Amino acid sequence: MKIIIDAYGGDYSPIEMIKGSITAVNSIDDVEIIITGDKEQIENLLKENGYTGDRISVYHAPETISCEESPTMAIRKKKESSLVAGLNLLKENDEIVAMISAGSTGAVLAGGLFIVGRINGVKRPALAPFLPTMYEDKKTLLIDCGANVDCKPEYLQQFAVMGSIYVKSMRGIENPKVALLSNGIEDTKGNDQIHKAFEILKNTKEINFVGNIEGRDMFTGEVDVVVSDGFTGNVAMKAAEGTINVFTSVLKQEIKGGGLFAKLGYLLLKKPLKRLKKRINYTEVGGSPFVGLNKILIKSHGSSKANTIYSCVLQAVEIHKSNYIEKMKEGIEKSSIIEEK
Amino acid sequence: MKIIIDAYGGDYSPIEMIKGSITAVNSIDDVEIIITGDKEQIENLLKENGYTGDRISVYHAPETISCEESPTMAIRKKKESSLVAGLNLLKENDEIVAMISAGSTGAVLAGGLFIVGRINGVKRPALAPFLPTMYEDKKTLLIDCGANVDCKPEYLQQFAVMGSIYVKSMRGIENPKVALLSNGIEDTKGNDQIHKAFEILKNTKEINFVGNIEGRDMFTGEVDVVVSDGFTGNVAMKAAEGTINVFTSVLKQEIKGGGLFAKLGYLLLKKPLKRLKKRINYTEVGGSPFVGLNKILIKSHGSSKANTIYSCVLQAVEIHKSNYIEKMKEGIEKSSIIEEK
Numbered sequence: 001m002k003i004i005i006d007a008y009g010g011d012y013s014p015i016e017m018i019k020g021s022i023t024a025v026n027s028i029d030d031v032e033i034i035i036t037g038d039k040e041q042i043e044n045l046l047k048e049n050g051y052t053g054d055r056i057s058v059y060h061a062p063e064t065i066s067c068e069e070s071p072t073m074a075i076r077k078k079k080e081s082s083l084v085a086g087l088n089l090l091k092e093n094d095e096i097v098a099m100i101s102a103g104s105t106g107a108v109l110a111g112g113l114f115i116v117g118r119i120n121g122v123k124r125p126a127l128a129p130f131l132p133t134m135y136e137d138k139k140t141l142l143i144d145c146g147a148n149v150d151c152k153p154e155y156l157q158q159f160a161v162m163g164s165i166y167v168k169s170m171r172g173i174e175n176p177k178v179a180l181l182s183n184g185i186e187d188t189k190g191n192d193q194i195h196k197a198f199e200i201l202k203n204t205k206e207i208n209f210v211g212n213i214e215g216r217d218m219f220t221g222e223v224d225v226v227v228s229d230g231f232t233g234n235v236a237m238k239a240a241e242g243t244i245n246v247f248t249s250v251l252k253q254e255i256k257g258g259g260l261f262a263k264l265g266y267l268l269l270k271k272p273l274k275r276l277k278k279r280i281n282y283t284e285v286g287g288s289p290f291v292g293l294n295k296i297l298i299k300s301h302g303s304s305k306a307n308t309i310y311s312c313v314l315q316a317v318e319i320h321k322s323n324y325i326e327k328m329k330e331g332i333e334k335s336s337i338i339e340e341k
Numbered sequence: 342m343k344i345i346i347d348a349y350g351g352d353y354s355p356i357e358m359i360k361g362s363i364t365a366v367n368s369i370d371d372v373e374i375i376i377t378g379d380k381e382q383i384e385n386l387l388k389e390n391g392y393t394g395d396r397i398s399v400y401h402a403p404e405t406i407s408c409e410e411s412p413t414m415a416i417r418k419k420k421e422s423s424l425v426a427g428l429n430l431l432k433e434n435d436e437i438v439a440m441i442s443a444g445s446t447g448a449v450l451a452g453g454l455f456i457v458g459r460i461n462g463v464k465r466p467a468l469a470p471f472l473p474t475m476y477e478d479k480k481t482l483l484i485d486c487g488a489n490v491d492c493k494p495e496y497l498q499q500f501a502v503m504g505s506i507y508v509k510s511m512r513g514i515e516n517p518k519v520a521l522l523s524n525g526i527e528d529t530k531g532n533d534q535i536h537k538a539f540e541i542l543k544n545t546k547e548i549n550f551v552g553n554i555e556g557r558d559m560f561t562g563e564v565d566v567v568v569s570d571g572f573t574g575n576v577a578m579k580a581a582e583g584t585i586n587v588f589t590s591v592l593k594q595e596i597k598g599g600g601l602f603a604k605l606g607y608l609l610l611k612k613p614l615k616r617l618k619k620r621i622n623y624t625e626v627g628g629s630p631f632v633g634l635n636k637i638l639i640k641s642h643g644s645s646k647a648n649t650i651y652s653c654v655l656q657a658v659e660i661h662k663s664n665y666i667e668k669m670k671e672g673i674e675k676s677s678i679i680e681e682k
Contacts, residue, residue: 067527105525134590146524149532183487183575184446186408191490191572215579219587231532232573234524236580238556243584243621246560249475250620254613261609268606272595279591280584 001030002096003316004089007037008064008082009103011303017102018045020309025055027310028317034096036086038062061085067302071106075114083107087115090295098296098316100287102304109147112290112297119325121332124148124155125292126230127299128163131237132280133221140223141167144230145237145288151229153196156180158335160207162291163225165331169324176224179213181232187211193229201227206335215239244280286315292328296320342371343437344657345430348378349405349423350444352644358443359386361650366396368651369658375437377427379403402426408643412447416455424448428456431636439637439657441628443645450488453631453638460666462673465489465496466633467571468640469504472578473621474562481564482508485571486578486629492570494537497521499676501548503632504566506672510665517565520554522573528552534570542568547676556580585621627656633669637661 005021007014014037021033032055035042039060046056063081065074078084083103090099101108109127118125126144133140143163148155160178167176180198182190189212190198201209210223215236218226228236255266266273287300287308296319300312346362348355355378362374373396376383380401387397404422406415419425424444431440442449450468459466467485474481484504489496501519508517521539523531530553531539542550551564556577559567569577596607607614628641628649637660641653 132587134587149524149535181576183490183572183579191570194490194572214583215576215581216583216586218580219583229532231524231535232576235522235556235573236576238524239559239577239580240556240584242555242557242560243581244588245557246473246475246621247585247588247617250617251613254617254620255610258610258613262613265606265609265611265613268602269596269599269610270606272592272599272603272606276588276591276595279595280587 001317001320002032002034002093003313004034004036004086004096004099005309005313006082006086006099006101006103007035007042009101010300012305013102014042015045016305017309018042018049019306020304020313021056022046022049022051023306023310024313025053028313031055031313031317032057033313034059034089036061036082036089059085059089065104065107067104067106069104069107071104071110072114074104074107075110083111084115087111087297090297091116097320098298100298100300100309100312100316102300102302102309105146105299108297108299109290112293116293116295116297118292119294119329119332122162122292123158124151125290126159126162127288128166128291129237129288130285131219131240132285133219135221136279138221139171139285140218140221141225142218142233142237143225143227143291144233145228146230146234147290148229149231151193153193153200156197156227156229157200157204160201160204160209160225160227161331161335162328163227164207165328166291166324167224169322169327170319171224173224175208177210177222178207178225178227179210179223181218181226181228181236182212182214185212185214185217197227206331248277286311289315289319294325296325342658342661343373343375343434344654345375345377345427345437345440346650346654347423347427347440347442347444348376348383350442351641353646354443355383356386357646358650359383359390360647361645361654362397363387363390363392364647364651365654366394369654372396372654372658373398374654375400375430377402377423377430400426400430406445406448408445408447410445410448412445412451413455415445415448416451424452425456428452428638431638432457438661439639441639441641441650441653441657443641443643443650446487446640449638449640450631453634457634457636457638459633460635460670460673463503463633464499465492466631467500467503468629469507469632470578470629471626472559472581473626474560476562477620479562480512480626481559481562482566483559483574483578484566484568484632485574486569487571487575488631489570490572492534494534494541497538497568497570498541498545501542501545501550501566501568502672502676503669504568505548506669507630507632507665508565510663510668511660512565514565516549518551518563519548519566519568520551520564522559522567522569522577523553523555526553526555526558538568547672589618627652630656630660635666637666
């Protein structure tokens with residue numbers, strides 16, 4: 001199974017992408033990685049990091065796209081960039097099943113949309129990461145976490161359908177519970193957009209709609225899919241991320257100021273705290289798949305290290321093995337989505 | 342200084358409101374509390390909890406308003422409710438400076454708006470709590486966290502102005518840094534509403550606008566005021582709250598499963614963990630003042646216990662002493678807010 005990794009983009013590129021690729025081929029039997037980037041630079045880094053095998057190849061695409069550039073302009077003009085070249089490879093080769101990029105979100109999304117293309121009938125593809133919850137064996141899908149900042153209620157309806165198909169495919173849940181992200185659980189809560197979406201979702205027979213959910217309950221594992229526009233979803237996900245950072249930082253401060261007992265306590269708790277970090281850190285579960293495209297495209301966190309890249313490869317393998325693209329094509333074709341007004 | 346406490350509403354009413362009132366008069370010298378609720382019930386509870394002083398009085402208003410009722414209907418019809426009776430007292434008596442309620446958010450907001458009334462020139466009052474940050478001595482104001490789910494960009498502009506005045510008054514910060522909550526820090530990030538608000542804020546001379554801020558950076562203490570519509574602000578704040586719950590719950594699970602060493606470590610870390618909880622728990626800093634009204638009205642968390650109610654009294658005293666209502670009146674009168682379209 002061939003997977004492309006974009007060498008550039010992200011705070012720790014290209015070195016962490018190289019290391020992540022090496023871990024992936026060393027840990028997963030049937031994976032081959034194609035790294036897009038500057039051939040000489042990447043091959044040197046592979047050598048420096050001790051890789052001499054033949055399951056990583058490099059495709060020469062030396063240009064880079066920064067977060068400051070206009071995504072659509074960059075996609076159109078920078079054909080030799082590691083992102084655009086990779087997306088073209090992904091589109092044109094049936095044996096390549098997925099691509100992973102930690103680059104500019106805007107450029108990855110624009111490239112996914114304009115180069116890889118949407119599944120027939122999909123209005124707006126959406127970024128859909130699994131969020132960690134209180135329960136180790138439960139994850140909740142957030143769709144959309146940032147691809148579509150302005151959404152018509154009909155888009156939210158299709159996010160609900162796509163999210164349900166994805167969760168069913170990935171986690172084998174027969175009738176995933178779908179909730180709408182709002183400012184309260186009562187049916188009357190929400191802004192104008194949410195009120196409209198609520199009415200539509202209530203009448204969408206393809207999904208198991210359970211009503212509104214608050215930001216507080218996104219992580220309790222009580223629902224399988226949380227539907228949101230990309231703006232609100234992004235703010236919510238990053239608020240959670242920021243809270244984890246504060247929690248960790250304040251905990252460190254308090255341990256530091258807590259004297260010898262606290263330091264000893266910390267040493268004894270090191271293992272549970274490490275497991276805690278692993279469980280609630282969503283970069284550990286991979287990246288955000290761009291759901292609704294013809295191929296698997298995963299946006300990895302901008303601060304991805306080797307371990308995140310490796311998690312993304314695992315995630316891509318899992319998505320591919322679940323046969324999700326075919327299921328999504330089928331599901332979208334069958335779904336009675338209300339026509340766009 | 343007289344402060345009203347609504348005996349009803351909230352998950353632990355009325356008992357925790359009574360206990361909080363007793364703590365308040367026992368701890369703060371110049372405070373008198375008027376509790377609105379069923380006179381007999383409240384007076385019995387005061388006795389049962391050992392209060393025999395004369396700085397807590399009860400105003401008989403036995404009706405209650407539930408979260409399921411239509412807020413505007415309830416405000417209009419339930420004149421004998423602890424909330425409506427309290428708001429009328431607050432409005433009509435100059436010597437009463439503030440009211441605290443843990444009741445239905447919708448009803449508190451509707452009552453504040455229609456009974457207490459807005460400061461001249463205020464378009465939309467907003468809920469504005471201080472969020473905890475990484476730094477113990479820094480707090481960031483979030484305005485609006487839930488009062489106005491649908492906002493015109495001009496409302497966001499006025500939230501920025503009101504937030505700046507409030508922070509200046511409460512924390513003595515001369516030129517508070519104001520940021521707009523968005524899905525990225527770049528000027529081009531945001532949905533349609535945010536783009537419009539960004540342009541207006543950039544040109545508002547009364548404030549020190551520093552650009553967009555992500556959900557991730559709301560808690561770093563780098564800005565003083567975060568401006569948002571009430572829908573997004575509410576989702577973000579509750580996402581943070583939910584994350585703290587997950588963090589705490591998973592930590593407990595890991596300690597429990599971590600054997601003897603982990604348990605010993607936990608005992609040694611108990612004090613720092615308690616301080617951590619106190620520092621990041623926003624109910625410890627009080628409630629959300631409804632900024633822009635003619636009087637001080639504080640919405641306390643629905644799950645408020647005695648300690649939260651006491652914190653709200655402290656907060657009300659601090660707000661009153663800062664002379665914020667006068668400053669807000671002056672500031673709003675002077676501000677060159679763009680006229681509503």
